Amino acid sequence: IGTFGGWNMVIYKNAPNKDAAWKFIEYWTSKEVNEKVSSLTPANIEAAKSFLTNKRKFSDVIFQQLTQALYRPIFPKYPDLAEIQRNATTAILTGTxxxxxxxKTATEEINALLADYYGTN
Structure with missing residues (x-):
């Protein structure tokens, strides 16, 4: 399962000008704008399909992966966790x-990271 990353657009409960903020979000995520401003994959589904078809190989596979992706966990040590994942992926892909x-190594390292953070060591 892949992970989402990138920008989040929110309107806080006590924010002033909520209507204007919503209009901005509608504009920024419209197909026409979202497709132009994204350097990866647009959030707008129509824009994403068009973008992937025009700019990526295996666009159907990428789109399917994106529809099944999950958000990254909210965890202060996530950068360390992601580094462990990257190292394992690199080792596998390079044949080292x-x-x-x-x-197995990644699992042990992640378990140690979690235990250290949560004080269960």
Whole structure:
């Protein structure tokens, strides 16, 4: 499962000018604008399909992956966790480690990170 990242657009409960903020969000996420301003994959579904078809190989696979992605966890040590994941993926893709060994090491490192953070060591 992939992860989402990037920008979030919110209107806070006590924000002034909520109507104007909503109009901005509608404008920014419209197909015409969203497709032009995104350097990765637009959030607008129509813009995303068009963008992927025109700019990426295997656009159907990428789109399917995006529809099944989850948000990154809210965790102060997430950058460390992501580094462990990247290291395992790199080791597998470069052939410096087999899949089972790389994932076993990553699991041990992530468990140690969580235990250290939550004080369960």
């Amino acid at each position: 480690s087999d899949v089972d060994s790389a994932l």
